[in-house]
Amino acid sequence: MNQLLTFIRKEFLHVLRDRKTLLILFGLPIVQILLFGFALTNEVRNANIAIIDDAHDEASRSIIGMIAASRSFHAHALPGGHSSIDETFRSSGVKLIVLFPANFNTDLMHTQRARVQIIADASDPNTASTLTTYVSAIIADYQKARVQTTSLPYTISTNVRMLYNPQLKGAPNFVPGVMALVLMLVCVMMTSIAIVREKELGTMEILLVSPFKPMLVIVAKVVPYLLLSLVNVASILVLSVYVLDLPVQGSVVLLVAVSTVFIITSLALGLLISTITNSQQTAMLFSMMGMLLPTTLFSGFMFPIENMPLPLQIISNVVPARWYYIIVKSVMIKGLGFTAIWRELLVLVGMTGLLIVISLRKFKVRLA
Amino acid sequence: MHDVVIRTQELSKHFGAFVAVDKISFDVPAGEIFGFLGANGAGKTTAMRMLSGLSRPTSGAATVAGFDVFTQPEEIKRTIGYMSQKFSLYEDLTVRENITFFGGIYGLSDSAIKEKSDLLIEQLGLQGEVKKLVGSLPLGWKQKLAFSVAMIHDPKIVFLDEPTGGVDPLTRRQFWELIYAAADRGVTIFVTTHYMDEAEYCHRVSIMVDGAIKALDTPRDLKQTYQAPTMDAVFYHLARGAQRSAD
Amino acid sequence: MKSTSNPTSNAVVLNGIGKTYENGAVVAVHDVSFDVRPGELFGLIGPDGAGKTSLFRILTTLLLPDAGTATVAGYDVVKDFRAIRGIVGYMPGKFSLYQDLSVEENVNFFATLFGTSVDENYDLIRDIYVQLEPFKHRRAGKLSGGMKQKLALCCALIHKPHVLFLDEPTTGVDPVSRKEFWEMLQRLKEQGIAILISTPYMDEAMMCERIALIQGGSIMSIDTPENIMQAFPATLYAVRATDAYHLRMDLLAEAFTESCHAFGDEVHLTLHTEGIAKAAGMEDVVAAMRARGHADVEIREIAPSIEDCFIRLMGQHHA
Numbered sequence: 001m002n003q004l005l006t007f008i009r010k011e012f013l014h015v016l017r018d019r020k021t022l023l024i025l026f027g028l029p030i031v032q033i034l035l036f037g038f039a040l041t042n043e044v045r046n047a048n049i050a051i052i053d054d055a056h057d058e059a060s061r062s063i064i065g066m067i068a069a070s071r072s073f074h075a076h077a078l079p080g081g082h083s084s085i086d087e088t089f090r091s092s093g094v095k096l097i098v099l100f101p102a103n104f105n106t107d108l109m110h111t112q113r114a115r116v117q118i119i120a121d122a123s124d125p126n127t128a129s130t131l132t133t134y135v136s137a138i139i140a141d142y143q144k145a146r147v148q149t150t151s152l153p154y155t156i157s158t159n160v161r162m163l164y165n166p167q168l169k170g171a172p173n174f175v176p177g178v179m180a181l182v183l184m185l186v187c188v189m190m191t192s193i194a195i196v197r198e199k200e201l202g203t204m205e206i207l208l209v210s211p212f213k214p215m216l217v218i219v220a221k222v223v224p225y226l227l228l229s230l231v232n233v234a235s236i237l238v239l240s241v242y243v244l245d246l247p248v249q250g251s252v253v254l255l256v257a258v259s260t261v262f263i264i265t266s267l268a269l270g271l272l273i274s275t276i277t278n279s280q281q282t283a284m285l286f287s288m289m290g291m292l293l294p295t296t297l298f299s300g301f302m303f304p305i306e307n308m309p310l311p312l313q314i315i316s317n318v319v320p321a322r323w324y325y326i327i328v329k330s331v332m333i334k335g336l337g338f339t340a341i342w343r344e345l346l347v348l349v350g351m352t353g354l355l356i357v358i359s360l361r362k363f364k365v366r367l368a
Numbered sequence: 369m370h371d372v373v374i375r376t377q378e379l380s381k382h383f384g385a386f387v388a389v390d391k392i393s394f395d396v397p398a399g400e401i402f403g404f405l406g407a408n409g410a411g412k413t414t415a416m417r418m419l420s421g422l423s424r425p426t427s428g429a430a431t432v433a434g435f436d437v438f439t440q441p442e443e444i445k446r447t448i449g450y451m452s453q454k455f456s457l458y459e460d461l462t463v464r465e466n467i468t469f470f471g472g473i474y475g476l477s478d479s480a481i482k483e484k485s486d487l488l489i490e491q492l493g494l495q496g497e498v499k500k501l502v503g504s505l506p507l508g509w510k511q512k513l514a515f516s517v518a519m520i521h522d523p524k525i526v527f528l529d530e531p532t533g534g535v536d537p538l539t540r541r542q543f544w545e546l547i548y549a550a551a552d553r554g555v556t557i558f559v560t561t562h563y564m565d566e567a568e569y570c571h572r573v574s575i576m577v578d579g580a581i582k583a584l585d586t587p588r589d590l591k592q593t594y595q596a597p598t599m600d601a602v603f604y605h606l607a608r609g610a611q612r613s614a615d
Numbered sequence: 616m617k618s619t620s621n622p623t624s625n626a627v628v629l630n631g632i633g634k635t636y637e638n639g640a641v642v643a644v645h646d647v648s649f650d651v652r653p654g655e656l657f658g659l660i661g662p663d664g665a666g667k668t669s670l671f672r673i674l675t676t677l678l679l680p681d682a683g684t685a686t687v688a689g690y691d692v693v694k695d696f697r698a699i700r701g702i703v704g705y706m707p708g709k710f711s712l713y714q715d716l717s718v719e720e721n722v723n724f725f726a727t728l729f730g731t732s733v734d735e736n737y738d739l740i741r742d743i744y745v746q747l748e749p750f751k752h753r754r755a756g757k758l759s760g761g762m763k764q765k766l767a768l769c770c771a772l773i774h775k776p777h778v779l780f781l782d783e784p785t786t787g788v789d790p791v792s793r794k795e796f797w798e799m800l801q802r803l804k805e806q807g808i809a810i811l812i813s814t815p816y817m818d819e820a821m822m823c824e825r826i827a828l829i830q831g832g833s834i835m836s837i838d839t840p841e842n843i844m845q846a847f848p849a850t851l852y853a854v855r856a857t858d859a860y861h862l863r864m865d866l867l868a869e870a871f872t873e874s875c876h877a878f879g880d881e882v883h884l885t886l887h888t889e890g891i892a893k894a895a896g897m898e899d900v901v902a903a904m905r906a907r908g909h910a911d912v913e914i915r916e917i918a919p920s921i922e923d924c925f926i927r928l929m930g931q932h933h934a
Contacts, residue, residue, distance in 0.1 A: 010713070013720065201711050201713070203713065205705065206771075208676075208700070209676065209700050211697070211730060212729075366696075407789035507664060533787070534662060536661070536665075536830060536929065537922050538876075538926055538929055562789045569877065587880060607790070
């Protein structure tokens, strides 16, 4: 036991004395969170939009009022005349134009079918679609409010609801994603490098030729990164709660427990990489290309899996981060409990078990 | 007497307050095999970098093949060859690919490269291995090939950095045979090493301790001067009191 | 695990050990047999690629042999690998310690790893450790080559091993540190630890009690250095002239020359004793060389060195 503790202490010394490792370990999550939170967000604020109100009636004015009140837009009125639309987009930096036709309210009252035209600058498709969604949501809200105040039963409402994230904040999407990404990166890369480094140094030979059990070498290598990763989980959660105003809706204990399972999955992956590589560079490359890329592509956090071609959807099933991402979203944002996530958790636990068995089998007590 | 090919006068290199090379002065005539010995950290590498135009001296003067190390480093680089035990050839390229590549770097024409590599492969008896990866060749062959590649542009001077560590005695002698043959053609060979058995093969050796040259003579005269049976003992006598040692 | 170590038996025994790589395509070691006696300093002398490291890895249980058997302190290297791992000290060829840990931390780590402490076996490493003590808080990466090697030896000795395996400990180390290292080994030997050491430097053979000359995976000769040199079958001459390079070429061209190899600025020469009309003498060699225009030709009879023996044995093995 004393041997194991000394070994673990040594591993901590390695980490603490290497500024670059430390920077990756603790800088990475912070930078990622801040980057995604403030720079790379697809949430839109204060977008310049223009409104052409040919109706000048009660309904159009109410909707314009709601649009103007939204933090997402910076709206200003344009004089009528459709000829100026092109000109407006080209010269004024306006991203979207909302056009109320004449007789808007009348149409709504009598035919129950009124039209609003939303014209977006789709040269930046992401912003265009986000803005369009926002405006549609506001119009839908107005319609809903109207349905309640009047008693006309047949008004058709476009029922757009932004579940779990009614303000359409960007943070809920990426915090679970960043957690998956950071844990994957830190655990897989750091563990594999830590073990391969001993091979490169030649110290692995000494470790094997000592009475110390090879299995314990693995334990000693893995424990520090498990602890450090939990610190990372904590720091991401603290950042998301206090900096991004995104509270954890579900159980924090469950979230940490699930994260621990995912950390162990990643550590087992790192171990596996270390058994098949002999240089730190190869281990690094393996971790980056083999782990980071699939995690970003297939976890569902950057690109929706439902939109992928079927073969890719199938591939995404073997990416552990995908399951972890679903679980974290459920617990953290939807506030769901264990009953809602046990299937995904089972998949993750199964993967972890498999990876541990494979990598322990691959780990040799001899050199070849 | 041959022309002097390398001449240094009180050549020094300082890194801040640290004097890596301390006023070294020596002449090397054409066709000499000059051994440049010293323990780890004695300043060998720094001195060699200055002479090969890679590092600007702090003070003193030096010419290499008639070019000034301060003002003409590019001309120097074109007239020298370099080979080190640690890196010389690409292990994942074949014998011919390596020769072609290095010929190309030194600006040889395609026809010259073709001619050179045929000659070289024949001289080394590598006809059967032309298409093999260099990594799969025995160490001794790699060293011979590396030396020949360092000579591909007919340099006036070749710098050898610990060229023959670890090879068997016969292969080592074959390697030195190549070096002697080159020296016989008038090429100056500048060998830095801390393997004393390599030193025995040099015409003259200098021994560097703590940045300064402590002794410079033929191996035979050095052994006589210090009443020592081997170069190893001479070196031990001189370097024992060294103050600095580092990697 | 049940077999016990027998203190009177040999420290290391190899019996027909063979090892190949890449499914037999590369023969690393072929039919190697020798033994190291208790308390003996035994040298494995040979160039890179001779199979030294493979032998060390087989003996330290890191590799399985393809053929033959071997024991260390009476334990079988295949069956009893756990027992062996507790009682041997090993310095691998590329061993370089933990660069980011201090001298003290390195030593303590390896002591704990082997289930012991620095104090317990301090008398064994004292000689070496006192030289490191002034730097004990310095990171291992900042030590000089010689100091690193002393630290590595300390770490390999910390658990008072029965047998010490040192794979090329002096490669890349300057002559001053090399000499000090061998002096330390002589003192360790006095403490009764059997040492198996490998080196590519022929001159270091003289520091060992017995040596095995190894080349191409096979042992060419095993004996004390003195006996190996005495067994040199011919009279050896050192010839010298102003132009050593052409001297050797010209000697090679003479009919009386059996072998001639450059040794620094001299040429070591043996002469044919049979198959030619009249065996040549020293005067004949000098005369022949003068006739070819050499100045200051000198010749004397010399005792062969281990390197002379190695070269000769290599020739015989190739033939």
